[in-house]
Structures are given as structure tokens and as C-alpha cells.
Amino acid sequence: MEVLVNDVRKFYSNKLVLNIDKLRFPKGKITGIIGPNGSGKTTLLNIIGGLDREYTGQVIYDGKALTQGIYRNMTLVTQKPYLFRRKVYENIEYPLKIRKVNKQERIKKVQDIIKRFEIEELQDKKAHLLSGGESQKVSLARALVFEPKLLLLDEPTSNIDPESIKIMEREILGFNEETKGTVLIVTHNIEQSKRLCDDVIYLEEGKVGN
Amino acid sequence: MNYIHEGFKEAFKLLIGFDKEVYSIISLSLLVSTSATIIASIIFIPIGIHLGIKEFKGKRFFSRVLYTFMSIPSVIVGLVVAILLSRRGPLGHLELLYTPKAMIIAQVLLVTPLILGLTYSLAKSRGKTIEKIGLTLGAGKFDIIILTIKELRVELLVHVVTAFSRAISEVGAVMIVGGNIKGHTRVITTTISMMNSMGDYPMAIALGIVLLIISFAINSIIYSYSGED
Numbered sequence: 001m002e003v004l005v006n007d008v009r010k011f012y013s014n015k016l017v018l019n020i021d022k023l024r025f026p027k028g029k030i031t032g033i034i035g036p037n038g039s040g041k042t043t044l045l046n047i048i049g050g051l052d053r054e055y056t057g058q059v060i061y062d063g064k065a066l067t068q069g070i071y072r073n074m075t076l077v078t079q080k081p082y083l084f085r086r087k088v089y090e091n092i093e094y095p096l097k098i099r100k101v102n103k104q105e106r107i108k109k110v111q112d113i114i115k116r117f118e119i120e121e122l123q124d125k126k127a128h129l130l131s132g133g134e135s136q137k138v139s140l141a142r143a144l145v146f147e148p149k150l151l152l153l154d155e156p157t158s159n160i161d162p163e164s165i166k167i168m169e170r171e172i173l174g175f176n177e178e179t180k181g182t183v184l185i186v187t188h189n190i191e192q193s194k195r196l197c198d199d200v201i202y203l204e205e206g207k208v209g210n
Numbered sequence: 211m212n213y214i215h216e217g218f219k220e221a222f223k224l225l226i227g228f229d230k231e232v233y234s235i236i237s238l239s240l241l242v243s244t245s246a247t248i249i250a251s252i253i254f255i256p257i258g259i260h261l262g263i264k265e266f267k268g269k270r271f272f273s274r275v276l277y278t279f280m281s282i283p284s285v286i287v288g289l290v291v292a293i294l295l296s297r298r299g300p301l302g303h304l305e306l307l308y309t310p311k312a313m314i315i316a317q318v319l320l321v322t323p324l325i326l327g328l329t330y331s332l333a334k335s336r337g338k339t340i341e342k343i344g345l346t347l348g349a350g351k352f353d354i355i356i357l358t359i360k361e362l363r364v365e366l367l368v369h370v371v372t373a374f375s376r377a378i379s380e381v382g383a384v385m386i387v388g389g390n391i392k393g394h395t396r397v398i399t400t401t402i403s404m405m406n407s408m409g410d411y412p413m414a415i416a417l418g419i420v421l422l423i424i425s426f427a428i429n430s431i432i433y434s435y436s437g438e439d
Contacts, residue, residue, distance in 0.1 A: 071348055075346050082343045094357075098350075
């Protein structure tokens, strides 16, 4: 999915926090968004993800404005993921259930992604009782299981162990390669952006910098 | 002191001997209050969640009005329902006054603000996060309400039980719209009230014990469900 951000302005109590004239995220590419704290990275991601509607300007997805159909084809993984108060397996299954995927296919897809993320031993555990690193992996697995066309990641690997980071980066790259899904990743880690991204944009005080 | 002792002895006799009148009163109480709680919960839990999550004009004022209605006296509810259902009232042709149906209607109205208010308050504080995650995973409006109910199920169950407790323990509304007619609309609380004024304590004590047992059983279920000790 290609994303175009046109003349987007966002104010928080009369303060301009995002001021983007034009920005294009090409289809099938991984774009990193870096910048200091408070530069508007998360705000931009929330606007693209449709969670923040109070802004001026336009966000265009494959030539169209945001609709329920587009919602269904994108997802956002946050820095502090919220997992449902049910088993890990059921958390990962949820996006497929609401898309009415048949049971056999659901089982196959969920088992496959659980294996890929190496979280087999967690699948019967209550998700809201997991550690930070485990939660991040489950949250990413839940986001990837329905193969979205647009994957938005807000510092998905902050404060987790190197082994988990390795698995998550591998799966983000794998997802992009296999499905040609577009990925936008907010990160503070320059090395990570080098490992993952085709392109990087720098945000400073709500504007795209050099 | 002897009459209290005798009262308890007689009360246990009535309960253990499966006294027909006592058990018909208990059954009707459970039927009326359970029906009212279920009806109000099915309708107003989803509405409470929707209103709690949604931002709308006048939400603060709405909250105040709703929270005020949560403590509405049961006699006022009974009076309103009685006026509506009385022979000369707008719904008099339905001939529901002094029937268990009228008692259910009154109790639905009584527990609705409680269920709606508690659910609304819960959704206001915790529903937004659940809605956000639901949206990021592609959930529609209906999916989000179902998801929120499932996520907040323990808290919602406590709210439902709170509403049931209010329904089964109130006297005013069921007395006014039911009329406390023997074998027809007599429930635990109206019987206790009547027996007390008549000085007939054994049945009042027996029914009081049953009310306490019901309350204990419900609380035990909640605690075991929510995993507390």
C-alpha cells in the first residue's frame, strides 16, 4: 500500500506539533522514521493509522481516503502493546476471527506464526501476564498474522532482549519480502534502521528534516 | 429474647420442611430480579460501552444526570410505573399493574441507571485503549463492543451482580406495582416487611436467612470467577 501525506498539520493546545507538506511512503518498502523525542513521530504514525483524526490535510492510501476497508488492511504495533485478557493463541487468532477466516485456515496461520516467532511455549499462557519482550513478540505476531498491506511500528523493539529483537527484525524483513507489505517503523536505533529500512526520514519539531 | 429464639427455630423448620408458601415467594423473587437484571444488562451494557467510548457533545452533563439516576429511590420508580400502568394511565390498557410483569418492568427501570452508569464509567476509563487496539487490528464498531465486553467481563459481572443485589433487596417498587398479593406478587422483601408489621417473625427470619444465603452465594461466585480470595 502506498501512503501519501499531504499538507498535514496537527495542533496540541494551539501548539503546532506536526507540519508536513508532502511525504510519500512507497509501496512494498520499509521506511524508518527517526528523530528526537517530541518530534512528532508517534503523532504521524497515529494519523496514518487512523487513530488520530483531529488534524488538517490529507492522508491518501493507494489513491483513496481512509475507509473501513483500508483499516482492515493495516495495523499498528505500539511500544507498550495491549494484549487481550485471554490466551496468547487467542490473541493472535483475533484478527483472523474478525475477518471471518475459516477455522482450519486460522489454526494453520496461527500455528505457523507462533512457530516463526519461536513462542510455542507461550501459546497457552494468559497474554496479559507475559513479560515485556514476550508481549512485544506476541503483539507483532498478532499484527502480522493477517498479512496487512501496511504495517506501522512504533518502537516495537525498545527495552527488549537482543534475542527477541533479532527474531522480530527477521520477521519484519520476512513479512516485507514475502507479502510486499509497506512498513513504517519509528525507531531511536540508527543501527536498527540501517538493518531494516530501504529509506529513512528524519523528523524534527514536526517537520521533515535533512 | 425467647421469641427471637423461637423465631429462628420456626424459620429453620419452614426452610427444611420445604414450606410451599416460603419457596413460592423465593422463586418469584428470583424470577423477577433475575429477569430484570438480565433484560437491563443485555440492553444497557452495550449501550454503556458505546457511550463511554464515544466522544459527544454534552458528555459531562450526561454523566452527571446518569450518575444522579443511579441512586434513584425505588419508591419513585415504583410510583412512576404504577402511574403509567394504572387503569387511567397511558399504559393502563395493558392491564399489567399488580402482576409479576409490572414488577419486572419496575425493576428493569430501577437497575438500568446502575448498569448503564457503572458500564459507562468503566468504558470511559478503560474502553479507549481497547477500542484503539481493536481499530488497529481492523475491528468494526460491533466487534469493538464485543471485544470490550469480553475484556472487561470480570468488572461487568460485578456490575451485573450489584444490580441484581439492588433488585432483590428493594421493597418500594415491587410493593407499589405488585401490591404484595399472596400467591401472586408476594416476594421476599415485601413479605418480610409485612410479617414484621404483623409481628409474625418466623417467616420473616426464614426469608431474611434466604436473602443472606443468596447474597453469599452470589459473592462466592464472583470471587471464584475473578480469581480473588
